[in-house]
Amino acid sequence: MKLSGNTILITGGTSGIGLELAKKLLQKGNKVIVTGRSDSKIAAAKKLLPDLQVIKNDIGQASEIENLVNTVKKDFPDLNILINNAGIMQELNLHDESLTDNQLVGELHTNLLGPIRLSHRLIPHLKQKSESAIVNVSSGLAFVPLPISPVYSATKAGLNSFTRSLRAQLKTTSIRVFELAPPATATPLLADANEMDMKGISVMSVEALVDAALKGMENDVYEIRPGQSNQLKWMNRIAPEFIFSQLSRTLDRILPPAKSK
Numbered sequence: 553m554k555l556s557g558n559t560i561l562i563t564g565g566t567s568g569i570g571l572e573l574a575k576k577l578l579q580k581g582n583k584v585i586v587t588g589r590s591d592s593k594i595a596a597a598k599k600l601l602p603d604l605q606v607i608k609n610d611i612g613q614a615s616e617i618e619n620l621v622n623t624v625k626k627d628f629p630d631l632n633i634l635i636n637n638a639g640i641m642q643e644l645n646l647h648d649e650s651l652t653d654n655q656l657v658g659e660l661h662t663n664l665l666g667p668i669r670l671s672h673r674l675i676p677h678l679k680q681k682s683e684s685a686i687v688n689v690s691s692g693l694a695f696v697p698l699p700i701s702p703v704y705s706a707t708k709a710g711l712n713s714f715t716r717s718l719r720a721q722l723k724t725t726s727i728r729v730f731e732l733a734p735p736a737t738a739t740p741l742l743a744d745a746n747e748m749d750m751k752g753i754s755v756m757s758v759e760a761l762v763d764a765a766l767k768g769m770e771n772d773v774y775e776i777r778p779g780q781s782n783q784l785k786w787m788n789r790i791a792p793e794f795i796f797s798q799l800s801r802t803l804d805r806i807l808p809p810a811k812s813k
């Protein structure tokens with residue numbers, strides 16, 4: 553698809569992958585609107601990229617999605633590309649009885665329910681454009697779960713499944729449906745990652761990741777799996793138990809000692 557002259561909404565575009573996408577898409581001659589929750593990140597993004605349009609918004613709240621849809625349709629009627637990028641990732645020890653409901657399922661609201669709700673609400677608008685797209689940012693962990701981040705992995709597998717169904721349902725419309733499944737990428741999301749857990753994982757630069765994403769979109773590659781994401785997808789077909797055991801190794805750090813049977 554053509555990546556110039558578009559009007560593009562990127563959720564969670566004030567940091568990491570979303571911010572780099574915004575930068576490169578502005579350079580290619582698009583109008584770019586980004587969202588995020590934090591005032592300071594919004595201000596920093598605007599300072600870095602003065603042409604950027606910014607909207608404070610929490611994609612994890614259904615009522616805020618309604619506000620976002622209304623604002624975007626009113627202020628940016630030319631909008632023709634939605635990039636569902638906002639995401640959070642946490643480690644969760646399911647043995648921890650003190651976890652609150654929000655700690656347990658908070659990732660679902662941002663990573664899965666947000667993209668589902670926003671895509672659904674914008675389909676009527678996007679269908680009216682001669683060329684339009686929805687891009688869902690999942691993860692290599694959509695193909696093989698990382699058990700130390702069980703809910704995050706479930707949200708990304710869910711987003712992969714939803715994206716495939718969405719693509720099938722929109723096949724007779726002007727809306728192309730892409731999935732970008734990044735591998736481990738050097739952004740603030742990974743800043744707190746445990747050093748031992750990252751052993752053997754090659755971390756991609758955010759610039760290389762975004763170059764691969766844009767090249768994929770330009771060539772109508774509908775499931776874009778840069779670097780180790782592609783390996784995870786194929787390893788899950790060839791040797792599923794082996795690759796799952798590899799990704800389960802990090803659990804040794806948090807699990808209680810095994811009880812003898």
Ligand SMILES: NC(=O)c1ccc[n+]([C@@H]2O[C@H](COP(=O)([O-])OP(=O)(O)OC[C@H]3O[C@@H](n4cnc5c(N)ncnc54)[C@H](OP(=O)(O)O)[C@@H]3O)[C@@H](O)[C@H]2O)c1
Pocket residue numbers: 563564565566567568569570587588589590591593609610611612637638639640641662689690691692733734735736737738739740741742
């Ligand atoms: N980095 C990786 O290794 C990696 C690998 C695979 C997939 N991904 C996926 O790539 C996407 C971008 O991640 P990143 O690495 O660029 O992370 P990041 O640097 O932490 O950026 C996340 C962005 O999302 C925003 N955000 C978080 N929760 C939000 C919410 N409820 N509503 C609106 N905005 C929200 C953040 O701003 P505020 O905090 O101000 O809201 C920020 O702008 C995520 O979906 C992530 O799961 C990343």
